[in-house]
Amino acid sequence: MRLPRINTNWIAAGILLGAFVISAVRYYLISGSTSDLSEDGGSVIRVSHWQLEPGFREALQWAIDEYNDLPHVKQSGIQVVQMPITGKVYNQFMNVHLISGTAPDIAVQGGRIAEGNALAKFYAPLGTYTSEPNPYNSSAYQVDDLDPALAEFLEQAPWSETFFDGLHGGYNMLLGDYYGIPVCTFGGARIFYNLSILAEVKAFARGQVEHAPQASWLKALWRDESNPEGYLPECEGIAWLAHDAIPQTLGELIFYSYAVQAYAESSGHSYLVPIAASNYSLNDLASAYQILFFSQFWEKASMEMGLPPSNLEYLAAYQRGDWDFDDPALKSYFEIAALLSQFYPYGFLxxxxxxxxxxxxxxxxxxxxxxxxxxxxxxxxxxxxDNPEDVFEIKVAPPPTPAPGERWAEYITMRRSEANSKGAVPFAINKSTPHFEECLDFLKFISSHRINEGMSTRSGWLPVIVGAQAPDNVAAFTPIVEGMPARLSMNLSNAGVPPIIRNAWTANYKLYISGDISYEELAKRIDTVLNNPRYGIEHAWTTILQQEIDQSRANTRTISVERLNALLGSDEAAQRERAITYYNLLKDEGVQIRHWWQKDNPDVPLSEY
Amino acid sequence: MGIFVACSDTSEVSVSDYDMKLSEAIRSLQIFNFDEAYQSLSTVMPFVPDNDPDWPMLAYCLAVSAWHKSPPSQEAMKEAESYFKAVIEKAPESELAASSLLELGRLYEIADFRDDIADLSAARNCYQRVRQDFTRSDMSARAALFLAQTYAQEFERPSVEKAIEVLTNEMAMQPHSPWFGVMAQFASQIYAFYLDDSVAAVSYYGKASEAGFPRPAEADISLWQFGLLAEAAGQEELAADVYGRIVEDYPRSIFGSVARQRVIRIAERNPDSEIRIPELPKISLGR
Structure with a gap:
């Protein structure tokens, strides 16, 4: 029997039709649930963000519930709802909705199209409102038993001054206005120690050091004249085992990491590793030390002494031969990065x-x-x-620095400075919202002292409002003032470096720390890219010159706007005009880049697009 | 001023209150929406009588919008140029005229689109005219800065010295201008990096510091540079003083620790100078 012939195009058309129907139904259901009208017919204010970490959504929901419960909010029929969106698509989501005019009323600043002075196109400036006190800091809304001086300050101070950073985290330098209201502080990155493992490993290590002769892994650790590659003096290591403290020095941390590996091997804990790492760059402990090694070059690289060197200045310094891969500081950084990666799980990338x-x-x-x-x-x-026996205590501390006499002590003389930590998660008001006043009122509410403290308690994140109490277990994240400014450190993996150079740096770094290539191979590969005339440093000059020219045009537009504002009588705009004018004078039409090029290459014209 | 109706050959065009249009355009400009401002103003401008008191502001805003709207084109530049010139002609003594001259200068100075040729000479004429017609004003200070930049960017020593001359003359004429700090710090940069004269650079940095740095939010970076230049000029006690200001006056500066280290090193090199070592502040959260 012959089967009837089926036109496969109809199958494809059927699938398409089915997909369309499913999409239409989903659109109907979802748009119904995200309507601008609340259940009782009032208006809905949507608040979007991408902080999906445990605690934050619950804390924000608590603040939202408190706000929705206020008598005047109930009376107005306003209902605030949150829209958490994964960070993986947040920028794309905001790009689309900002352009289409359907973005949430309040959002953590996001979307590539809202960068630079385009921020002002999509989000409302808040500077006009930040000089007035926050009404939700008045005595009627304060927590009980607040120190009278703090209570008076909160009640009377301008809204901006109630933020521990003076609302710097919501300030846009280019536009000279406040565009965001932060609700927390991130502070610095820290090491979390499992204290149960620490106790077990220390007990194991005590047995190891007393054993004669010592194991080869232990002997390799001790730093003395015969072993300059060691990490810490033996007496120091043994002294550290005598108490239950976490590592206080880098040498002790390395000793501890080796001890964890030896313990895991001897006790059959095949999954136990010293440091849990991943492809998340902040999990790489070496990053905590990078700026100390890479800050060795800023004085050589700086073409205009005093201003933190740009990416191009570091690249030009390489071209001049002011640094290379034989530099001891550079080699030492790669050594410590490779060492620490040995303590990460196999395949951590x-x-x-x-x-x-x-x-x-x-x-x-x-x-x-x-x-x-x-x-x-x-x-x-x-x-x-699940098993109570598996519960363990945690201690949190900043990455330790080497004690005198330990390896790398000459480079790691301090930590990275966190003095300029700012308020984080800045909520901004969508310029096209029909509920601007209500959005502003909500932002004042969640940034009031009582609510910020309550959010901090519930989220476990550091607060941002002056006098708000942080939970005990996150106090360790309080910014450390003392340290090296990251701005004085070379960083060829940052977004401002031309992509091919950046990729060569990061890809070969990863191959090196995972043991796939040697340092010599890494140096050779990166050097090849840096010296390539088509996409190396020479090309970077041209690319970065064009970026500076484009930026200069943006600055010129900002100057025009601020002067107009100044002509209309704004003293603040006049100050902003002076600030951007000065900045632009130094960089106008790429003049700084052209000047640097001329200094390094007096007889060669700089290529332009 | 109010609602009026304009007629054309083909149809009657009803134009809404241009006062409102101007407000709308200014709001658009304030959020960098030059296209919207241009659309708003270009429809109303042909119908605004040129003796209306708001005409110069409307024309100025239209010129700014035409200049900055995208994409840049020769036509748009010509239109911007003609409106700037009209403002200068119709309200020659107003600040808008001075600002129009500055904007015209920038328009000539910058190559805005492919095949556009920068005309430095025309730009300088505009800036010079502001300095002549609006002497001892903030507009004159702005013009001096732009004019100095046109010379400094040539890199040749005589040109760079000419830039310095422009700035120092203006500073001498306007010692209390809010733009004094900008001029002094720009002069300092030119001395330091175009003429390699750190002593003169330090002198002008001091003046900028007294007058107030143009970027107050980055005052700690300015002081850091001031200190380094002072060290390079051999003025170590001044450098220690400046670094000390970073530590004590800017507790949230990331340069605090390195500035303090510099003070310690200078104190070690100058034991007789009794240099005080500043202490780093503590940051605390909570009550």
Missing amino acids: GLDREQAQRRFVLGQAAMIYTGAWDAPGIFSGAKYR
């Missing part, structure tokens, strides 16, 4: 941030390095285990 956290909370890593935003998840993960 294939793991994501959540997997690293899971490894730590499951007791399969002695340490993890990350920021305060991950702290609530880690603390609750360690505390609420």
Whole structure:
């Protein structure tokens, strides 16, 4: 029997039609649930963000519920709802909705199209409102038993002054106005230590050091005249084992990491590693030390002494031969990065941030390095285990520096400065919202002292309002003032470096720390890219010159606008005009780049697009 | 001023209140929406009588919008140029005329689109005219800065010295101008990096510091540079004083620790100078 012939095009058309129907139904259902009208017919204010870490959404929801419960909010029929969106698509989501005019009423600043002075196109400036006191800091809304002086300050101070950073985290330097209201502080990244593992490993290590002769891994650690590659003096290492403290020096941390490896091997803990790491760059403990090694070059690189050197100045310094891959500081950084990566799980570059956290909370890593935003998840993960015997205590501390006499002490003389930590998660008001006044009122509410303190308690994140109490377990993330400014450090993996150079740097760094290539191979590969006339440093001059010219045009537009504002009588605009004019005088039409080029290449014209 | 109706050959065009249009355009300009401002103003401008008191502001805003709207084109530049010139002609003594001259200068100075040729000479004429017609004003200070930049960007020593001359003359004429700090710090940069004269650079940095740095939010970076230049000029005690200001006056500066280290090193090199070592502040959260 012959089967009837089926036109396969109809199958494709049927699939398409089915997909369309499903999409239409989903669109109908979703748009119904995200209507601008609340259940009782009032208006809905949507608040979007991408902080999906445990604790934050719950804390924000608490603040939203408190706000929705206020008598005047109930009376107005306004209802605030949150729209958490994964960071993986947040920028794309905001781009589309900002352009289409359908973006949420309040959003954590996002979307590539809202960068630079385009921010003013999509989000409302808030400077006019920040000089008045926040009404939700008045005595009627304050927590009980507040110190009278603090209570008076909060009640009377301008809204901006109630932020611990003076609302710097919401300020846009280019536009000279406030565009965001931060609700927390990130502070610095820290090492989390599993104290149960620490105790077990120290006990194991005490037995190891007393054993004669010592194991080869131990002997290699001790730094003395015969072993300059060692990390710390033997007496110091043995002294550290005598008490239950976490590592206080870099040498002790390296000793501890080796000890964890030896303990895991001898006790059959095949999954136990010293440090839980992943492809999340902040999990790489070496990044904590990078700026100390790479800040050795700023004086040589700086073409205009005093201003923190730009990416191009570091590249030009390489071209001049002011630094190379034989430089001891550079080599030492790669050595410490390779060493620390030995303490990470096998294949760590294939793991994501959540997997690293899971490894730590499951007791399969002695340490993890990350920021305060991950702290609530880690603390609750360690505390609420199915088996009570698996629960462990955690200690949080900044990455230790070497003591005198330890390896790399000549480079790591201080930590990275966190003095300029700013308020984080800045909520901005969508310029096209029909509910601007209500949005402003909500932002005042969530940035009031009582609510910020309540959010901090619930989220486990540092607060941003003056006098708001942080939970005890995140106090360790309070910014450390003392340290090296990151702006004095070379960073060829940052977004401002031309992509081919940046990729060559980061890809070969990863290959090197995972043991796939030698340092010599890394140096050769990066050098080849840097010296390539088509996409190396020579090309970077042209690319960066064009970027500066484009930026200069943007600055010129800003100057025009600020002068117009000044002509209309704004003293603040006149100050902003002076600030941007000065900045532009130094960089106008790429003049700075052209000048640097002329200094280094007096007889060669600079190529332009 | 109010609602009026304009007629054309083909149809009657009803134009809404241009006062409102001007407000709308200014709001658009304030959020960098030059296209919207241009659309708004270009429809109303042909119908505004040129003796209306708001005409210069409307024309000025239209010129700014035409200049900055995208994409840049020869036509748009010509239109911007003609409106700037009209403002200068119709309100020659107003600040808008001075600002129009400055904008015209920038328009000539910058190559805005492919095949556009920068005309430095025309730009300088505009800036010079502001300095002549609006002597001892903030507009004159702005013009001096732009004029100096046209000379400095040539890099040749005589040109760079000419830039310095323009700035120092203006500073001498306007010692209390709010633009004094900008001129002094720009002069300092030119001395330091175009003429390699750190002593003169330090002198002008001091003046800028007294008058107030043009970018107050980055005052700690300016002081850091001031200190380094002072060290390079051999003025170590001044450098220590400047670094000390970073530590004590800017507790949230990331340069605090390195500035303090510099003070310690200078104190070690100058034991007889009794240099005080500043202490870093503590940052605390909570009550």
